[in-house]
Amino acid sequence: MSEATFAERYRAVVAERGRLCAGIDPHTALLEQWGLPVSVDGLRAFADAAVAGLAPIAAVIKPQVAFFEVFGSAGYAVLEEVIAGCRAAGALVLADAKRGDIGSTMAAYTGAWLDDASPLCSDAVTASPYLGFGSLSPALTLAKETGRGVFTLARTSNPEGGDVQTAQAGGRTVAQSIVDAAAAVNADGSGTVGVVVGATREHGLDLSALAGPVLSPGLGAQGATAADLARIFEGADLAWLLPAASRSILRAGPDVAALAAAAGATRDGIEAAL
Numbered sequence: 705m706s707e708a709t710f711a712e713r714y715r716a717v718v719a720e721r722g723r724l725c726a727g728i729d730p731h732t733a734l735l736e737q738w739g740l741p742v743s744v745d746g747l748r749a750f751a752d753a754a755v756a757g758l759a760p761i762a763a764v765i766k767p768q769v770a771f772f773e774v775f776g777s778a779g780y781a782v783l784e785e786v787i788a789g790c791r792a793a794g795a796l797v798l799a800d801a802k803r804g805d806i807g808s809t810m811a812a813y814t815g816a817w818l819d820d821a822s823p824l825c826s827d828a829v830t831a832s833p834y835l836g837f838g839s840l841s842p843a844l845t846l847a848k849e850t851g852r853g854v855f856t857l858a859r860t861s862n863p864e865g866g867d868v869q870t871a872q873a874g875g876r877t878v879a880q881s882i883v884d885a886a887a888a889v890n891a892d893g894s895g896t897v898g899v900v901v902g903a904t905r906e907h908g909l910d911l912s913a914l915a916g917p918v919l920s921p922g923l924g925a926q927g928a929t930a931a932d933l934a935r936i937f938e939g940a941d942l943a944w945l946l947p948a949a950s951r952s953i954l955r956a957g958p959d960v961a962a963l964a965a966a967a968g969a970t971r972d973g974i975e976a977a978l
């Protein structure tokens with residue numbers, strides 16, 4: 705529980721560290737590249753090095769929950785350690801869990817990812833609004849009360865997203881309707897709701913009323929560059945832009961200093977371009 709709003713917490717850490725969300729995505733291929741076994745022991749060694757290298761550098765750390773979940777309860781135990789370690793190092797933790805369900809089930813997900821009583825409690829969580837933005841209400845309410853954030857998918861970085869996200873609904877795209885719904889929640893200045901807008905293509909969105917963070921994955925492994933960010937988000941409030949990269953940084957491991965250097969170089973490239 706924080707007295708500060710998510711906007712205040714987010715702006716403080718970005719002012720101190722710059723704009724980078726570094727992902728912790730323990731892909732099997734990365735475990736192998738790092739010389740680690742594809743096992744819970746390998747996952748823990750990977751996670752320990754990633755936290756040590758990235759959490760002191762990046763403003764936001766985004767563990768991709770799927771790569772922990774694949775190891776079952778033992779993987780979740782490692783994820784709990786990652787969350788605690790990153791928060792202790794001063795980074796905000798954005799759990800990339802992409803939760804979204806009917807409201808009563810969403811309330812349970814909210815308890816898992818945003819409630820202090822949960823060992824998985826993070827500073828923010830990703831959510832899918834495609835059961836209706838209103839179905840996210842339990843998460844939005846608790847996040848606002850506790851100074852946490854919810855990052856809702858809008859225009860994702862993957863090539864398949866356009867079918868749904870660019871469909872017209874009431875004179876605007878579905879993605880724009882999500883951004884507008886997020887802006888309405890943020891109208892009190894809390895910055896509770898962020899949106900996910902990929903860096904891999906033009907997004908066609910009006911972000912001017914959002915007043916919240918814009919997580920932009922797609923840098924590096926998915927082909928986007930810092931220069932692409934500057935072009936795609938030209939005219940937007942770049943103070944809110946939070947570019948995200950995972951594999952392109954993690955490939956520098958397992959050496960902790962090399963991971964830190966890769967994160968720093970990515971962050972510096974972003975700051976120079978924006």
Ligand SMILES: O=c1ccn([C@@H]2O[C@H](COP(=O)(O)O)[C@@H](O)[C@H]2O)c(=O)[nH]1
Nearest residue numbers: 768860861862902921925926949950951
């Ligand atoms: O639109 C989206 C939403 C989420 N992601 C997630 O971000 C990382 C990207 O990893 P890279 O290795 O930098 O490609 C990953 O966890 C995705 O699930 C996204 O890529 N696009």
